[in-house]
Amino acid sequence: MRIHYHQFRSLPEDHIMNGMVTLHGSIFETSDDLIIKMANKPEILIDVAMEDSRIIGYKIGYELDPDTFYSWLGGVDPDYRKQGIAAELMKRQHQTLKELGFMVVQTKTMNKWRSMLILNIKNGFDVIDTYIDAKGLHKIILEKKL
Numbered sequence: 001m002r003i004h005y006h007q008f009r010s011l012p013e014d015h016i017m018n019g020m021v022t023l024h025g026s027i028f029e030t031s032d033d034l035i036i037k038m039a040n041k042p043e044i045l046i047d048v049a050m051e052d053s054r055i056i057g058y059k060i061g062y063e064l065d066p067d068t069f070y071s072w073l074g075g076v077d078p079d080y081r082k083q084g085i086a087a088e089l090m091k092r093q094h095q096t097l098k099e100l101g102f103m104v105v106q107t108k109t110m111n112k113w114r115s116m117l118i119l120n121i122k123n124g125f126d127v128i129d130t131y132i133d134a135k136g137l138h139k140i141i142l143e144k145k146l
Contacts, residue, residue: 006047023075063102105144111138128143
């Protein structure tokens with residue numbers, strides 16, 4: 001297996017977008033308006049992991065303000081988990097954020113996504129707050145100084 005990583009600072013070609021939407025839908029059970037939501041984000045940064053032409057992982061984020069970047073969405077195909085792909089996507093994202101001059105990266109997760117919560121904590125994120133969203137879901141806000 002040979003995994004290739006690619007980074008985009010705008011929406012990528014259709015075949016990559018379609019692969020991301022398909023993977024997102026299989027992980028989160030919905031991909032409603034993902035492309036439209038992505039197109040409306042300021043200073044978007046997209047990292048993808050591919051095996052051949054298949055998207056097997058992705059990490060999407062965008063600028064909150066000139067110092068703060070929000071790591072918004074990400075996931076890895078269940079068949080490829082436990083191979084360090086999510087950690088590599090995070091490492092690549094954070095390296096680019098440093099190069100772009102961001103000081104802080106922030107993300108949100110939920111207890112049901114424990115592997116992501118643990119990965120974030122292992123990689124230097126601190127829990128800074130929690131809240132209940134409009135759908136009644138408990139969210140955990142994490143932040144890391146770059």
